[in-house]
Amino acid sequence: MLERLTLPDTHAISIILKDHDTVKALFDRFEAARTATQRDKIIEEALTELKIHAIIEEEIFYPAIRRKVGKDIMNEADEEHHVARVLIAELDATGRQNDHRDAKFKVLSENVRHHIKEEENEVIPKAKALDIDFEALGSELLERKEELKENGIPSDSEHAMVAKAKGRRDTPAAAARKSGTKSDHGRRAH
DSSP states (O other): OHHHHHHHHTTTHHHHHHHHHHHHHHHHHHHHSSSSHHHHHHHHHHHHHHHHOOOOOOIIIIIHHHHHHHHHHHHHHHHHHHHHHHHHHHHHGGGOTTHHHHHHHHHHHHHHOOOOOOOIIHHHHHHHHHHSHHHHHHHHHHHHHOOOOOOOOOHHHHHHHHHHHHTTTHHHHHHHHHHHOOOOOTOOOO
16 A cells, blocks of 8 residues: 555554554464464564554544444444454463464454455545544554553453353364363264
8 A cells, every 4th residue: 555655654544554564464473483482472462462453443543434434344343353352352361271372363363364454445545535634643543552552451341251251162172172072073873
C-alpha cells in the first residue's frame, strides 16, 4: 500500500498499518524459529502487540469509522477480533505445558493475517475516504498505546471465559487425553 510510504507516522492509518507489519513480522519470525524458547518469546511479544492493537482499534479507530465504513464489514471485524482474543486468552492461560501451543499460535497467525488482509483491502480504503482528522485520531491511538504499555493491558471477557473453563476442552485432542479415552471414530469392528 502506498500509505506506508506517504503518510506521516502520526496518521491513524499509518499507525494501524505499522502495527499490522509488526505482527506479520513476528509471525514470520515464529515460523523461522528453531527452539521452543525462541518460539515462546515471539509468542509473548506477539500476544502483547495484538492485545494493544485490538484495544486501540476497538476503543478509538473502529468507532470513528464504523458508521461510514458499514455495519457488515465492521461487524465481521469485531467477530474476527473476538476469535483472536479467545485464542490469545487460551495461549495466555496454558503456557508451554500445552502441546498444542505452537499449533494454536499458527492458527492465530492465520486468522490475524486474514483479518489484516480484509482490513487493508476493505476497511482502510473506505476509511481513508472519510472526512476525519486522521492526525488527531492518530494522536489518540498513540496516547492509548503508551498508556497500555505503562499501566498494563486490562483483562477482557474472552480471558474471563477461558479462565472460567479452566482449560477444559481446550481442544478435542486435549479433552480426549485428559479423559484417558481413545476415540474409535472411523473404526469398524471386524
